[in-house]
Amino acid sequence: MSENLFNEFEPVSSKQWKQQIQYELKGADYNETLIWESPEGIKVKPFYHIDEFEKPLQVTTHTSQFKICQNIFVHDLDKSIARAKETLNRGAESIRFTIPNEQVDVEKLVNSLPLQSIPVYFYLNFLSIDFVKKLDSIAKDKNTTFFAQLDPIGQLTKDGNWFSNLEKDFEALNTIAIACTNIHFLSVDSSLYQNAGANIVQQIAYALGHANEYFNRVATISKPIVLQVAVGTNYFFEIAKLRAMRLLFNLIAKEYDHNLECHIIAAPTKRNKTLYDYNVNMLRTTTECMSAILGGADTVFNLAYDVLYHKDNEFGDRISRNQLLVLKHESYFDKVNNPADGAYYIEELTHQLAEKALALFKDIEAAGGFLTQLKEGIIQRKIQESAAKEQELFDNGKEVLLGTNKYPNKDDRMSHDLELYPFVKSNPRKTLITPIIEKRLAEKAEQQRLEDEKSNTGAE
Template sequence: MSNSLYNDFEPVSAKQWKQKIQVDLKGADYNDTLVWQSLEGIHVRPTYHADDSDTNALTIPGHPLHWDITQHVFIDDASIANHLAIDALEKGAEAIFFTAETSFDKETVFANFPFEKATIYFDLKFLDQDFLKQLMAFLKTKKASVYYNIDILGNLIETGNWFQNLSKDHEILDALYQKHSTEHLLSVNTAVYQNAGATMVQQLAYGLAHANEYLNHFKTSANKTGLQITFTIATGSNYFFEISKIRALRILYAALAKEYDVEQTCHVIASPSKRNKTLYDYNVNMLRTTTETMSAVLGGANAVSNLPYDALYHKSNEFGERISRNQLLVLKKESYFDVVSNPADGSYYIESLTQQLAAKALELFKSIEKGGGLLAQLKEGTIQKKIKESAYKEQQWFNEGKLVLLGTNKYPNTADQMKHDLELYPFVKTNIRKTEIAPLISKRLSEKVEQERLDNEKE
């Protein structure tokens, strides 16, 4: 056919669509019946149309052409970590995200590692200048692609304390950046905001303010031009909103980076949130993580790691890790999520959400900067207070059934028993200690319900 099939149909305007919907509603109120409001304060309509937008399709800076299946590996025993990493790569992983709480034997961890094929990410829960210099020198000789993800401010937010102290942490960061400015050193962890209950607008605004602290710190550096920040994000179950969140992040960061005359694209690592994961009916977690990793891919994450369905109550195990990795393999190899790099482009709904999230986040970001910046507001407790308010509202929605977690607050299997399967403590742990600021506490929505069910389980 030489002529498009669409030429045989008259175009339908947005006004005509709404009129037809109102006729079909038979007197019911359009707004009350079909328009719903998200936690971010965004009103979602049943239809979106080209007439609704007065701008061209969005250009997303740095949207990747491909994404990497990423496997998390915790370094405790160096030889075991090496085995897990090599095994994961042989079974489909394309990148490894190493987490470590103390320094480790780098030669053992990276024995026979295929540096030419796999990207390396780090989440180091310590800041040791000598160790990091040795690690960087070692991996440079291997010509490895590495993201070190140093986030001293993120550690303060999560733990309430600097690694050592404000002055020493910045001194180490400056020394590393001076000698390794071409490396991917800096990271902003927005997952800590999400898992504590922040809305998407807050996640974007706080993440942008977080990045601004680093950009402002290095603005006079002679080597600032190539500076690039890696964002670690958590995706929740609000599918289209999460796609739009990542797109909005890239737009916002590009605008901020332009002001500092640095690289306007950022690198994004995404993984599913823990906030909506459940202890009971845990297999539903696989459905949640599938849609959440889909959002990450479609939104434009560079690397996507998954959360095992049993991560709340089981120690890391081969079966759970394999299933989580296979979910990503199915998306990439069988569902062809690697064929098109930007499938969300042109969707009126996603474009509208992206614009609204970006606009609201930018407004909040500006108010944070007027208030002295992120660090100042963290010290005042303003950020913590705002996130607590958002988390409380979300918790209320869950308690009232407006926010549904299947198998937990809707259609629970009352015969489900979990008391004797707990290898890990799945609830918030209280660790009383002196801190410089009040840390952000990650908490799942279903914790109270689950604790009550555990208490009522029969022996």
């Protein structure tokens, strides 16, 4: 059927819609009643219309090609190999190994995997030229795609110290850049900023500033840079965040004649996850994975519902992986590219977030750059200010986490089930800068509930 079924309807202009809404409000103020402002200073309107829409942004996302990834911490080599095989058999399309030290036999780790058909990520907790050369050699021999997530600046932000020092770390990166041409070797971990409480504009701008330091200090970048992103619960804003991040990264990269798009690997945030009523975490991670996919993440790995208090386990892994399998194979999230195109709301959010983030990025560069502002503590202070505002909203019940500060189950008990310590750990030591610390919104409330549990148990 080729005829347009809606020719008989007259188009309704933006002005007409607003007049009708104003009439329905019966005298209430349109702006005060229906327009709200986000923590980033973006005023969100009740509707968006083609009349107010200018030119679509040039953001290309390859949603149909996104990969389902499983994260595996390599402690016992044989168990990690078995787990990797099992998770691939059960639907995962890529693996990310977290490697604690360079003593891990990486050749044995990957030798039995179908490397020609899956990309493999290596999140390294160290910086070793020889180890990365070994990965490069394997990638060449096996004709496979390896991502070595090297991020000395990320190490500095979360730990307070470099792997060695600024000069040696960047000397190692430049050596790797020349010697290792078969792997992706550079990564920007922006998830820390989200998990520590930065607002969305800050997350984008800090990721750009972070990446810009590498553009300035690494002479040869011949492979796409990996951006690791944490996705929050503000559904449409998070879709727009990833699109704005890709848009601005490409803009800045071109200034350095780097014409390769960034490679985005995304996971749900930990900031809104809860210890009590933990099954709600599955609802949160589902919508966050949806935002990641629609926003254009190249690879998505999910968090298990019990990630806060249980060690890695097969059941938690299976549930988190199945959430992504349902989105891909039953909800058909992989059927089109650029799924957000034509959504005026998302386009406008993308535009405003990009505009504000670019302005903040320029301010950072004008003040000496990202590393300078880290050293001066400005980045840390700005994140703490944003985190404090969000924490106040949570403490006052204006930001809701079901089962925690809204409709909590008073009979819920967790003290007996903690395999992991779910709160911020204190580790006093000498550091070069003040590290950026991840902290969940519910921590204080949960600590109080655990204390009450112990008190009640003692009374009994």
